Amino acid sequence: MLSKKTKYGLKALTYIARSEADNPVQVSEIAKSEQIPQKFLESILLTLRKSGILSSKKGKHGGYYLRSEPSEIKMTDVMRVLEGPIAMVPCVSLNFYEKCDDCPDEDKCSVNKLMIQVRDNTLKVFRNTTLADLSEV
Amino acid sequence: MLSKKTKYGLKALTYIARSEADNPVQVSEIAKSEQIPQKFLESILLTLRKSGILSSKKGKHGGYYLRSEPSEIKMTDVMRVLEGPIAMVPCVSLNFYEKCDDCPDEDKCSVNKLMIQVRDNTLKVFRNTTLADLSEV
DNA sequence: TGTAATCCCTACTAAATTGATAGGATTAAT
DNA sequence: ATTAATCCTATCAATTTAGTAGGGATTACA
Structure with missing residues (x-):
């Protein structure tokens, strides 16, 4: 069985990929939209960032964005x-x-x-x- | 990841299929040969029997055997x-x-x-x- | 420069699952 | 009877999963 971590992670990545804007996407926004516990999602996105799939921007108006094109x-x-x-x-x-x-x-x-x-x-x-x-x- | 239960179960089924003899195969023999904790293996074979994949014979000289041909x-x-x-x-x-x-x-x-x-x-x-x-x- | 918003980090915890173990009841061959 | 096998139920320890708590660090912007 797929873990929730993986499921949430995939959903979050998809959400970010679909978001057209140039701005980074906030954890809170993804959590709300995809119905994922926010703190749990935080830790998942952190893992994805550390592994080089996501990048992030801290502070106000910060958030996560893809490091490469979705097709890559x-x-x-x-x-x-x-x-x-x-x-x-x-x-x-x-x-x-x-x-x-x-x-x-x-x-x-x-x-x-x-x-x-x-x-x-x-x-x-x-x-x-x-x-x-x-x-x- | 595959559970030990599944791994042991597959190994045991293979062992039984490979055993040419007409006699049923005993749990103790499989456990020893495949290095599986015997009591754990017992419960696994029981499940396989209840699901209709294995049959068993009780008592002395009892054991497990396949209900159908391996190719089936x-x-x-x-x-x-x-x-x-x-x-x-x-x-x-x-x-x-x-x-x-x-x-x-x-x-x-x-x-x-x-x-x-x-x-x-x-x-x-x-x-x-x-x-x-x-x-x- | 202060404050709110945001990611970052560590530690902890509750629940579920897994991998067994224990102890005997039942059945059959000799 | 005795012995050797499966059958059955209950229990338990270790691991993994899923989530929570609490705060630290950084940044935008008024």
């Missing part, structure tokens, strides 16, 4: 920041690989085989989708 | 029993659909759009994979 923001990056590894098991993760304690031979592991396929198909979607796609009405 | 056991069914819904959000789940509280219009929801694609690609894998595929060396 890939779901692979967004999902890895918000949800963590895309693979369902560490032993098939490209970016967060870890060997299983129990599994003596990955090549013979049925779980490994299956999850590689799932990973590849999910990756295909995320690599082919940008924030611009999400923001289309 | 689809990953869609196994995963739904072990891991729950295949979709990452209830609002795109085929078998466990639920509307989101917050989302006024699913057609306009960016999360919904994205997760439908992920679901479809994951389903494609699970529909095309049976226990026989997992059991091949």
Whole structure:
């Protein structure tokens, strides 16, 4: 299941992408419009900023804005920041690989085989989708 | 991330499918061979039996065996029993659909759009994979 | 220069889920 | 009977998730 964090994060990014204005978008505005607890959203946007997807401006009339064009923001990056590894098991993760304690031979592991396929198909979607796609009405 | 329950369950099913003998396979044997806590495995196999994927024989020389041929056991069914819904959000789940509280219009929801694609690609894998595929060396 | 608005940061907490464990009841083979 | 297996219920500890609290730092603007 997708975490609320990821769900809220995606919604917030979409909201920012859709907002035409040059001004940064405020947390309070997004929280209200998307029905997200404001303090929780704050921490999510902070993560997105630290990971380089968002930038921010402090102080009055401050807020968040996209660091790049929506069409340049890939779901692979967004999902890895918000949800963590895309693979369902560490032993098939490209970016967060870890060997299983129990599994003596990955090549013979049925779980490994299956999850590689799932990973590849999910990756295909995320690599082919940008924030611009999400923001289309 | 895949739960241990699912991982153990898949490994156990594979083990049973690979065991050529006519005799049912005992929990203790699987637990030892696959390094799974026995009591935990018991509860997992019980779930698989209740869902109709496994059958069992009680008492001495009892154990578990597949209810159908490995090639007839689809990953869609196994995963739904072990891991729950295949979709990452209830609002795109085929078998466990639920509307989101917050989302006024699913057609306009960016999360919904994205997760439908992920679901479809994951389903494609699970529909095309049976226990026989997992059991091949 | 003061004040309000905004992001930034750390720490904490409640609820849910996960990954087991415990202890016995039931069933069947010998 | 004895032994070996599944079956069943309850409980528990650890982890993760979702959210809250409280204030600090920065900026715009009157």
